[in-house]
Amino acid sequence: MSSDVHFGGTGEPDPLADVPPERYDVLRHPRSVRILSLLTDASDYTYTLSELTTALVEQTGADASTGHRRQEIRIDLVHHHLPCLDAHGLVDWSPAGAESETDANDGTVTLIEEPPLSPAILTLLFETGSGTEELLLDRLVHPVRLGLLEYIENADESLSVDELATALATTLSVGPTDAYEATIELHHNHLPALAEIGAIDYDREAGQVSPAAASTDVL
Template sequence: MSSDARLGGDGTIGSLENVPAECYDILRHPVRLRLLEVLDCRQTRLSLSDLATELVERPTGATASTRHEVRISLVHNHLPRLEEFDIVDWDDDGIGLVDDSPVRPADLSVLLEFCDHENATTLLETLVDPVRLRLLSVLDGRDPPLSVDTLAAQLSGPESEPFDHPERAKIALSHSHLPAIADLGVISYDHDSRLITQYETEISVSYRRN
């Protein structure tokens, strides 16, 4: 499977540096990204029904397609998770963004482009990860082949969590991160030679989180 998704009009995701890494898990679903976009665009509290209606009209790549299905997913999944991280406030008066939220919709514009993709959920679940975004940043602009050793050296360092040592980085890359990204068609990775042999995707990133 090849990916035709692009991360941002300018090819960067630098704005994600403003998002705490611990919040990444809740950003791996297109419905939650669209929800934040809707609340930001309306700049007012919305009722649950109005929010569900808005989301039905926007592409999310998710399986729920009717207003009733979206409403159920909001109540039992998305809103409680966003509320847990103090990103949205949900009460009898409606749903709105928290003023001092750790995640601002303006920081997520590059991820929102994934929502238009037919495999939006898979792309977000696989790529929205601090290590994998840094990995793609290193690969961007490099001519393959690139060895796992070289990539590990680029990613590892005393303050590069969780890659504080090149050997740990090589193990994690070869057994987890590279195979997962290769399954999306973003890269081609040869397990035997431990070489990244192809990097011909429209995904282009610039990411500097340690």
């Protein structure tokens, strides 16, 4: 599966244009992102429930044999994340008796549709970025913000908010189509959110936006 993602101005179809909002809700939870990232790298894009539980325990830095932590993650997978990912058509979750909350009756989970943004990139972001995982994902995983971020990072120089508003209204495939409405959304919503997690440098008084000097290359 390819994980390349391209947005407005590249001449390529925008893979985020028709993504339903609930897909973004899934990608705003760190554990769901980690699950998708692990499945993307797995053989045949498949894990047993036990294997997935072990991998997630190890990512927390805990001993995979630690009973309490392992049971906690397993219960969370069985009763929340895997049914949710299955319901949104991203994985095929076959419980096979997993409700017993023991490894005796295992289930399997398989990635069946690639997420709109590479979960490996999101995992890297909240491992190297600023702020908490939840805050970073909440601020970043949004169709307009993802498109804006690539547009900003592809620019040769800093951009004015007016330039960005025009791009948002006429170039990107999501967001308002009126430049005045786009300006309001940028000022009061998208640009402060991206600046809060260090993805961009936003000089509100000067009305200038540029890629953050030390930001992670996210796209």
